[in-house]
Amino acid sequence: DGGITQSPKYLFRKEGQNVTLSCEQNLNHDAMYWYRQDPGQGLRLIYYSQIVNDFQKGDIAEGYSVSREKKESFPLTVTSAQKNPTAFYLCASSGRQNYEQYFGPGTRLTVT
Amino acid sequence: QKEVEQDPGPLSVPEGAIVSLNCTYSNSAFQYFMWYRQYSRKGPELLMYTYSSGNKEDGRFTAQVDKSSKYISLFIRDSQPSDSATYLCAMSGRQTGANNLFFGTGTRLTVIP
Numbered sequence: 001d002g003g004i005t006q007s008p009k010y011l012f013r014k015e016g017q018n019v020t021l022s023c024e025q026n027l028n029h030d031a032m033y034w035y036r037q038d039p040g041q042g043l044r045l046i047y048y049s050q051i052v053n054d055f056q057k058g059d060i061a062e063g064y065s066v067s068r069e070k071k072e073s074f075p076l077t078v079t080s081a082q083k084n085p086t087a088f089y090l091c092a093s094s095g096r097q098n099y100e101q102y103f104g105p106g107t108r109l110t111v112t
Numbered sequence: 113q114k115e116v117e118q119d120p121g122p123l124s125v126p127e128g129a130i131v132s133l134n135c136t137y138s139n140s141a142f143q144y145f146m147w148y149r150q151y152s153r154k155g156p157e158l159l160m161y162t163y164s165s166g167n168k169e170d171g172r173f174t175a176q177v178d179k180s181s182k183y184i185s186l187f188i189r190d191s192q193p194s195d196s197a198t199y200l201c202a203m204s205g206r207q208t209g210a211n212n213l214f215f216g217t218g219t220r221l222t223v224i225p
Contacts, residue, residue, distance in 0.1 A: 004155075006155075008134075033209060033211070040120070040217065041217065042200070042216060042217040042218060043156075043214045043215045045212075048211050049134070050211065055209075069172075088153075090155055090156070092197070099144040099146075099201075099204045099213070100144070100146055100158055100161045101158075101213055102158060103148075103155035103156045103157070103158075104155050104157045105154055106154065106155045107155070
């Protein structure tokens, strides 16, 4: 079964702690993306990566960090510098020069 | 002005109705148009993908693009309660780059049995 997996589904953290969200794909896609979804605001791009060991900031990268050591994996770290980290986080991937993106099931992060 | 505008709804229709969901956009460079369906607390699922203008049909779903009006639509025929979800439009183009997908904010649809 090809697809994108994100774990965990729900994550709870205390303010001031860094947290890492997992994203794995077995679609053999080159590009991977992280989005944040808040009610009424649609999807906002945090980071994206077109190839291994390379990634670019999206519209709202402040307070986040990523790595792309393997083609299949693109973990996102939400750092303590992110002022409003509570949100639904979505990982997506796409093939080389393909415009359509495929999404994972999401991780709901709650920081208190 | 946002790149992509989408009426957030909510939209409620009786089962069996024809549903029309719409987005308008401002960037004439957009050539690739997508519709996603997102159930509550789930990731978006790609429903339809079209290139440039015209219609594309897949079962009960028809995607329509009118580039001259910068307007795209998704029609759902014989709507079912299982169609109740939020529908997101998304678009991009060669000039804006494959990695830049511009999303609408989504329209929440409820189909009442």
